[in-house]
Amino acid sequence: MLEWILGATLVLLLLSLWRFRRAVSMVSNFPGLRLFVSPMSPPGLLLPALPFPLFTYPGFSFPWELKHAGLFAKFKCDTVSLCAGDGRAMLFTADVPFIQRMSAFTSREVFPKPVDEYKVLSYLGSNLVICEGESWRRQRRIGAPAFSKGMFERLWLDMRDIVREMVEQERWQERTEPTHPPSTLTYNGYTPQPGEVLVPHVVDLTLRMALAAIARAGFGMDFEWEAEESFTKVCQEFGNPQRPHWWLTILGWVYNFTDPLVAPVYHLFDQLSRAIPSALIATVAYVWTTWPLLPVRISWAVAAYWVAEFLTMFARPTEADWNPRKIKVHEALHLVAKDSTLRIAIPPWMMTLPIRRMRRMKLAFGTLEAELKRLTDERKMYHLRQSLDHEQLVKGPLRVKVAMMDEGDLEKGQVGNLVSSSIQKGLTDDEIIGNTYIYFLAGHETTAHSLAWTLALLAAYPEYQEEAIREIYSVWPSTAETFEPFYENTTMDDYAKFPYILACYAETLRLFPPVQMIPKVAAQDTCISVETSNEVNSNAEKETDPLVGRNGQTEFVIKKDTIVMIDAPGVHYNPRYWENPEKFDPGRFMRAYNKDAFIPFGVGHRACLGRKFSEVESVAMLIHLLRNYSVHLVPNRPDGTVDVDVARQKFSKASVRITLTPAEVPLIFRRRSHPSP
Ligand code: HEM
Structure with missing residues (x-):
């Protein structure tokens, strides 16, 4: 048995090593992070950051944690690579001229958006964030005019x-x-x-304000302000134990016993190929590198982290799970935003299990979907009514439904620009609902x-x-x-x-910057000039021309399928573009500044619509x-x-x-x- 385990471990190690080597050669050994686990892989999302001096794993949020000083300054270069055992080759960049050059390429679809990375946003329907090419162009053409003068006047x-x-x-x-x-x-x-x-x-306040803004000005929905003790707390605690019931307690115990069986099955389903090699390697490597001081503690730390994650997923069902109060739309939206990643990681049947977090998720997604459908139908009826003459309206088969809408509803139809323009310009139902969801999601958090x-x-x-x-x-x-x-x-x-x-x-x-990384992918091998050192030549006048004074530029071939992450904190904290970057100084935006180095809303033709x-x-x-x-x-x-x-x-x-x-x-x-x- 032991031989089998060791054999399997060895095979997995070799496989990961081979993938890792492939990733390193894809980026031509460009300097950067060499990790056992990729922060963008499922186990990477779960693992906590491991500390220096090992630096075997910087954690998923490393662009935010390290910013420019902890990453680009350390490697003395504004572009660094990241290669890991999952075989993906990545470049992270805080180099504005490089981003500009790439952006120029992007319009020719050499560096499109890697839409697979955005699967998480696709469950309510196709939308412009997850599309590329013709489909994206059509949806953007339809969506953009809705952000009109009229909408801003109303928003104000x-x-x-x-x-x-x-x-x-x-x-x-x-x-x-x-x-x-x-x-x-x-x-x-x-x-x-x-x-x-x-x-x-x-x-608690700004979330409700932002939701109210998009709901009212974007969609003409009612969104009355209701005083609440704490909106985020209510959402977090939704479905938590309230009144324990004896049969729920028994069922809870049954779950406690069956959980260990269910959890591995779930993990096996979706993540077998990547989770096991990366996780095992991370653990083995970490224990090995810290030997002989900490092996036991580290193993326990990793195990405890996973068990904790596991327990929150499979917490005991309670009265509230069977008898949930009706969830409000803004709560549903907040919960959907929170649980998006989990939703994509689990097979759909799991949502039907009577498990607290699953039930909460099902309810939130269901409520939001129903509301978006209702909104779309309401607008459709409005446009239908506009297009029918009086005769058709009174006698036609739609008369009952149209008659049921009161004038107030129809009024709102006029204001719901985002949905209305989608209907008028021929988006499918699936696209309308998908885009409505995206506007809500992108527009509030x-x-x-x-x-x-x-x-x-x-x-x-x-x-x-x-x-x-x-x-x-x-x-x-x-x-x-x-x-x-x-x-x-x-x-x-x-x-x-x-x-x-x-x-x-x-x-x-x-x-x-709310959006930390803006990913692009090389659709073909592309030769592009990249700087190889961010040390500034002291004779240079960097304020007037950010390109002057660079110590090294090289023509570099970015291989097909390499992901290039535009690192927003890296750019925003880059002393090359911002004096005293750590300092809060609104005045800098009242003076001349490098507009290309301000990228919270993205860059190029895919920049933020809102x-x-x-x-x-x-x-x-x-x-x-x-x-x-x-x-x-x-x-x-x-x-x-x-x-x-x-x-x-x-x-x-x-x-x-x-x-x-x-x-x-x-x-x-x-x-x-x-x-x-
Ligand atoms: C502080 C506020 C906001 C920030 C920082 C922000 C940031 C961004 C960024 C970085 C992107 C580009 C993502 C990429 O290329 O992968 C983006 C795209 C987008 N944003 Fe925003 N956004 C904000 C507010 C809004 C609002 C209020 C709306 C709608 C009402 C909105 C709607 C969109 C849409 C529809 C896209 C997709 C555009 C496309 O792919 O063509 N955003 N946003």
Whole structure:
């Protein structure tokens, strides 16, 4: 038996070694990371980062963790390779001229998007994010015009209303009255003082705002603000044990016994070919390299990590799983975004198992799909009704259905630009639902997280917050008599009057780019010039021309199927393009800057379709919120003062899921006194 295991291990090792060698030769041994497990493989997603000096595994979120200094500066080159035992050859780049050259190629489809990497976004239907070639061009042609002047005008006013509703529903006015009794809510021992609203995780608010923005301005849906204790917490805990029931307890025990059988089957199904070789190699290699000091501890650490992951998946079913409360659309969307990766990793039948996480996922996906279908049908009816004459409307077979729609529904149909334009221009039902889902998904988390970080950074740097508020008051001056908390007479024309607020948002996106990696794949062997050293020639004038002063450029053949990852944190923290890259300085966007080195919205012809939507939404939200409330960090010292470095470390902690997600952003909002100082 032992011989068999050793034999199999040896075969797997040799196989991985062969794949690894192939990957190294594909990138012509370009300097970079040599790993046993690829961070982009399924076991790579599960494994925790292993520490220096081994550096055998930097973790899935390494572009974010290492940024420029920890990766590109270490290898003294703005492009590095990554080769691992799964055989995939990858290049990571923070070199802007190289990205530009590649982008120029991209339009000729030499470096298309590797759409296989985006399978995770395909389950509700085909959409423009997962397509390439003609299908992408058609869907983009249809989608782009929906982001029209009319939509932005509506978004501008919607955001004002959303902030106002939030303030009213969450009772901020009342809670910031000096006479209001102190709140019972505390955060790390700090109790909010009179006049303060403490928000333990500001993403709770920004997520709902961003969802409301896309739902209302993008789709004309109703999305009333409802006060909730914590939206993200409610979602996390959805389906957690509530009232234990004896038969559920018994069933739970049955599950506990059968879990060890079910779990390996599931893993075998989808990941056998890659999971076992990579995982085994990682463990064996790690134990081997640390021998004789830590072998036992390391084995246990890896095992414990996998067991923990395994247990969350197969937690005991509870009353809530059989009798779930009705889930709301925004909760469904949030859960779908959270569980997307798992959804693609498991076979569909697993969703029917009475397991807590599976049931939660099934419910979330089901609810969202039903809502998107309903939305599409509603818009279809609207367009049908527009195209029928009165006679057909009254006598035709559709009369009952059309008659059932009230005028309000039809009104909304007019506003649902994103769906309406898709229907009118002939997307299939599958494409309409797939794209609607993508607009929701792409359009809410990215902006919500960025807004949370913008507020946190303004709280951490009060001098920039002052600058921002000065700009707001210079556009909308106030006296005690004229002060309007939510400026009524505003129109989209006002948007251009807030360049500093937009600069604060842009600087946040530079420091916290929501999309970490933008992948391209070489569709054929392609010769391209790549720099081989990022050391700057001291005689060069790098500010005026980023290409001047490079020490080495070489013509390099990128072999077919090599993945090239455009590394957003690498570019944004590259001192070649940004002075003091670690520093938060919104002013840099008020001066001339290298626009090609600002890539949160992607590059080239596949760049983000919703960039302006996100910018308009964010500026509108920030001006109305900051006009009424100043934002502050929560005191974290025993004497009630703030250690800014500690606070910044805390809110900068982030995990990389579909987008960069902050762990916790606690903030205090304090009502401003008017008129303006
Ligand atoms: C801070 C906010 C946002 C960021 C950082 C962001 C970032 C990005 C990036 C990097 C891409 C390119 C991905 C790639 O090439 O692989 C992209 C594509 C896209 N984004 Fe955004 N996005 C944001 C907001 C939005 C919003 C609000 C919407 C819609 C309302 C949206 C819709 C899209 C769509 C439809 C695409 C696909 C474009 C295509 O493939 O042709 N995004 N986004």
